[in-house]
Amino acid sequence: MSLEVNIEKNFGAFHLKAHFLTEGSVTGILGASGSGKSMTLKCIAGIETPDSGSIVLNGKTLFDSEKHINLPPQKRQVGYLFQNYALFPNMTVKKNILCGLHAVKDRSEREALLKEALRRFQLEDVSDHKPSEISGGQAQRTALARILVSAPKLLMLDEPFSALDSHLRLRLQLELKETLSSYKGPVLMVTHSRDEAYRMCGSITITDNGVFSPVRETKPLFADPGSFSAAAITGCKNIAAAVKTGEYEVEVPEWNVRFRTARKVRDGLKGVAFRAHYLNTRTNENRFPVLFESELEEPFEWVLLFRYEGQSPESSPIWWRLPKDKRPQVFPKELGIAPANILLLYE
Amino acid sequence: MKLDWFPLWNSLRIALISTIMVFFLGIFAAFKIAKYPRAVKGFLDVFLTLPLVLPPTVVGYLLLRVLGPNRIVGKWVLSVFGLKLTMTWYSAIFATGVVIFPLMYRTARGAFESFDQTLAFSAQTLGLSNTWIFWRIRIPVCRQGILAGTVLSFARALGEYGATSMITGYTPGRTATISTTVYQLWRTNSDAEAFCWVMVNLAISAMVLLAVNMLEERQKRRLKA
Numbered sequence: 001m002s003l004e005v006n007i008e009k010n011f012g013a014f015h016l017k018a019h020f021l022t023e024g025s026v027t028g029i030l031g032a033s034g035s036g037k038s039m040t041l042k043c044i045a046g047i048e049t050p051d052s053g054s055i056v057l058n059g060k061t062l063f064d065s066e067k068h069i070n071l072p073p074q075k076r077q078v079g080y081l082f083q084n085y086a087l088f089p090n091m092t093v094k095k096n097i098l099c100g101l102h103a104v105k106d107r108s109e110r111e112a113l114l115k116e117a118l119r120r121f122q123l124e125d126v127s128d129h130k131p132s133e134i135s136g137g138q139a140q141r142t143a144l145a146r147i148l149v150s151a152p153k154l155l156m157l158d159e160p161f162s163a164l165d166s167h168l169r170l171r172l173q174l175e176l177k178e179t180l181s182s183y184k185g186p187v188l189m190v191t192h193s194r195d196e197a198y199r200m201c202g203s204i205t206i207t208d209n210g211v212f213s214p215v216r217e218t219k220p221l222f223a224d225p226g227s228f229s230a231a232a233i234t235g236c237k238n239i240a241a242a243v244k245t246g247e248y249e250v251e252v253p254e255w256n257v258r259f260r261t262a263r264k265v266r267d268g269l270k271g272v273a274f275r276a277h278y279l280n281t282r283t284n285e286n287r288f289p290v291l292f293e294s295e296l297e298e299p300f301e302w303v304l305l306f307r308y309e310g311q312s313p314e315s316s317p318i319w320w321r322l323p324k325d326k327r328p329q330v331f332p333k334e335l336g337i338a339p340a341n342i343l344l345l346y347e
Numbered sequence: 348m349k350l351d352w353f354p355l356w357n358s359l360r361i362a363l364i365s366t367i368m369v370f371f372l373g374i375f376a377a378f379k380i381a382k383y384p385r386a387v388k389g390f391l392d393v394f395l396t397l398p399l400v401l402p403p404t405v406v407g408y409l410l411l412r413v414l415g416p417n418r419i420v421g422k423w424v425l426s427v428f429g430l431k432l433t434m435t436w437y438s439a440i441f442a443t444g445v446v447i448f449p450l451m452y453r454t455a456r457g458a459f460e461s462f463d464q465t466l467a468f469s470a471q472t473l474g475l476s477n478t479w480i481f482w483r484i485r486i487p488v489c490r491q492g493i494l495a496g497t498v499l500s501f502a503r504a505l506g507e508y509g510a511t512s513m514i515t516g517y518t519p520g521r522t523a524t525i526s527t528t529v530y531q532l533w534r535t536n537s538d539a540e541a542f543c544w545v546m547v548n549l550a551i552s553a554m555v556l557l558a559v560n561m562l563e564e565r566q567k568r569r570l571k572a
Binding site: 042045046047072073074075076077078079080082083084086088089090099100102103143146147150152 | 463465466468469470471472473474475476484487488490
């Protein structure tokens with residue numbers, strides 16, 4: 001089971017280039033708003049038409065500009081969970097789910113499938129309610145039920161948690177994860193939240209201004225993002241241009257420091273990054289004098305911003321993030337970071 | 348004083364038939380035109396809305412130029428079907444139809460434009476046909492707006508005077524409508540009867556507007572929820 005997408009589309013000043021391949025499980029499409037994520041889902045669903053390229057799902061061509069194939073959305077068997085869930089406001093929860101069962105002609109079979117879906121998604125109590133009368137979580141379950149009863153070959157989720165209050169989000173992520181684990185086909189999930197992507201997706205492609213990076217497994221991607229855009233979107237706060245100065249050494253002119261690295265530096269290095277959590281006062285490695293600049297208090301952590309001595313005034317301050325009880329009384333004069341935590345960026 | 352009720356009946360049937368015709372035509376035009384490219388849309392929009400701002404007499408004049416017994420359409424219909432398109436009760440249907448069309452078209456278009464397209468998209472991905480989506484989702488969701496447009500068109504059709512009087516004239520018991528009757532009675536100094544018809548007209552119009560307001564309230568509440 002696989003989905004192969006190779007499409008390009010111009011709209012206005014924006015150029016979408018989506019080339020990726022996914023095989024089963026949940027693939028995240030992670031990127032900032034307006035980076036072409038939803039447009040790509042719409043192209044896959046057949047709601048929008050790409051300018052060129054092809055879309056192949058489980059060996060079946062949904063779209064091919066050269067062979068002039070462009071199946072209508074009705075023929076693609078692609079489940080699409082919209083950001084606002086798109087429940088039909090004129091129908092009850094039950095009727096909405098029945099819309100996903102319209103292909104089942106036998107009445108008793110249809111009723112049985114409906115009953116099963118209402119039970120599975122805990123919607124029995126609200127089955128006769130209109131969408132305006134149910135909670136956000138129930139709305140999401142109704143939309144999912146409506147899609148899954150239609151047995152789609154691919155499931156696409158567009159920012160599935162953005163319409164929910166933050167305290168509900170985590171619970172629904174658990175719920176959705178459970179639901180997805182029993183779904184057999186590939187799943188695409190669009191999100192701009194790295195936490196959501198990390199929790200829900202086994203692999204991830206990153207969109208940067210319309211261009212898709214190759215799909216990578218989630219954990220290696222977070223451990224070694226490899227590019228500026230991937231470092232930024234996976235939440236790296238400290239990113240700068242760098243040059244190779246040795247097999248295990250890089251220079252960061254902006255910060256006026258030289259880092260030793262654990263990974264071998266390849267030619268063509270463009271930059272380095274490190275996560276705000278990994279700075280510490282104990283290590284002697286990559287230890288440099290620092291000047292305190294400002295601070296931000298969060299519920300459970302401190303964010304301390306500083307500059308390296310001699311750091312260029314144009315570059316942004318460095319983030320250091322640490323748990324509240326770990327904060328030293330006096331801001332340290334020097335900070336170090338383990339070579340293994342220096343991430344190397346090549347594009 | 349004995350009132351001849353023919354004008355009420357005539358007005359009602361003209362208004363009803365023209366509203367039904369315009370209901371379908373207006374919705375069809377609104378739905379189709381929403382999909383056209385901007386330039387075409389702009390042109391058609393001006394053309395279709397024009398009767399709303401033209402003096403009814405100008406509409407009447409233009410209709411006479413087309414439907415008159417010696418004009419293209421009028422002559423053809425007369426020779427083929429033997430039907431006269433002017434000076435009959437049903438000729439008023441054309442006049443009111445043209446005048447109320449923009450009302451229906453405009454309100455229907457407004458309703459369609461505020462329709463959330465993701466509803467149609469999600470229905471398509473569920474495999475539902477476009478016709479089904481139109482009748483079972485788009486129309487019901489836009490129902491209140493379309494209904495308000497229909498009622499408003501009906502009210503306007505009942506009140507149509509200018510174009511109607513030009514194309515049907517005034518023949519008691521044959522083409523007289525409420526509005527032409529009021530004018531005729533006033534002209535012939537039958538003040539008491541004219542007043543009677545004025546009251547009838549006021550009552551009907553007030554009821555219709557009340558209905559429109561109620562529908563709009565309900566639509567607002569629905570959108571909020």
